[in-house]
Amino acid sequence: MFLIVRDEDIKKGVTTDKYFIWTEKILKEKGKNPLVVAEVTASTWGIFAGLNDALKLLEGMNVDVYAMDEGTLFFPHEPVLTVVGNYLDFARFETALLGFLCHASGVATEAFRTKLAAGDKRVLSFGTRRQHPALAAFIERSAYIGGVDGVSNYAAEKYLGIESVGTMPHALIISFGNQIEAWRAYDEVVEEKVPRTMLIDTYYDEKTEAILAVENVRRVDGVRLDTPSSRRGNIRKIIEEVRWELKIRGREDVRIVLSGGINAKDVYELRDIVDVFGVGTSIAGAPPIDFSLDIVEKEGKFVAKRGKRSGMKQVYRDWETLEDEVKLYKDAAPEGKEPLVKKYMEKGKIVRECNMEEARKLSLRQMEIIRKLGRVEEFVFG
Secondary structure, X not given: OOOOOOHHHHXXXXXXXXXXXXXXXXXXXXOOOOEEEEEEEOOOOEEOOOHHHHHHHHOOOOEEEEEEOOOOEEOOOOOOEEEEEEHHHOHHHHHHHHHHHHHHHHHHHHHXXXXXXXXXXXXXXXXXXXXXXXXXXXXXXXXXXHXXXXXXXXXXXXXXXXXOOOOOOHHHHHHHOOHHHHHHHHHHHOOOOOOOEEEOOOOOOHHHHHHHHHHHOOOOOEEEEOOOHHHHOOHHHHHHHHHHHHHHOOOOOOEEEEEOOOOHHXXXXXXXXXXXXXXXXXXXXXXXXXXXXXXXXXXXXXXXXXXXXXXXXXXXEEOOOOEEEEEEOOOOOOOOOEEOEEEEEEOOEEOOOOOHHHHHHHHHHHHHHHHHOOOHHHHHHO
């Protein structure tokens, strides 16, 4: 019904770049199918994600796969994934493999950057409406691995086992034609366990609607400002006004939720006066990580194109400092450092499973190390 490529076509290699079809034809006709080692690397830092789909793509092929765990913070030129096998066994799947990793890691990285910027304040993923709906679970999984505290897309409950979160749209208030009626209806109908966060910028200014909410609704746990940038003015001053009016009415307990076109920089600058950030486009529409797949060994010999380092590699980490060391895979490990690249597939069989919750824990662990090292601004703005 919708213009999306079927799973079976992705597994058949239909979603490939045409030059891989020509490459297959040439190598087959000339009788060449070398045993190679191919590594996936990028020239930037990021949070690794998408391995779950990459393994399903390669499952059943006669290849070995080594990779960092999902949620791992990687640095420039480090191999996040390595494929070992005869080239024709996986050549045409490079396009799809990179697509899974580049997109997922891009979303996870921006989620990580945003949560890092937020400090102890909550960050919610609000942006799946900015992407094709077929990707909703994919995007929310990546954002969750990156460290967000909650996701808004309802599909996450079915496909990921994550309870979705949210507040209310302007459409609900407009349907009632009256903010107070809409807020009261929300309070009466929605399950008690759901926080009562009232949207306060539909018809009047945010300060006025915040006052209306707390003075006319039985339960108000939070207020959400979703004003677009074209109407926002000085958002800090607006939030300070709202906080003042809530405070003098004895409602300092009411949380301030901010959404509407905000990014990691905004989060960092407003985290002292905002309790929860709903971040949409900047996470769901994050630029993909520019991974490339390059052959670094052929028939046991070191080979690589210009700009790439030959040889199969391992990455070793000092978890106290987040300093990594890259060495040849066969070389002895440096003392006191942990290897990051692990075997996930042997001859097409998955031997190590991906775990979304463990990946998220790893992201959050690295976040805390960055904070302890005093490097937050480097990762938020760098």
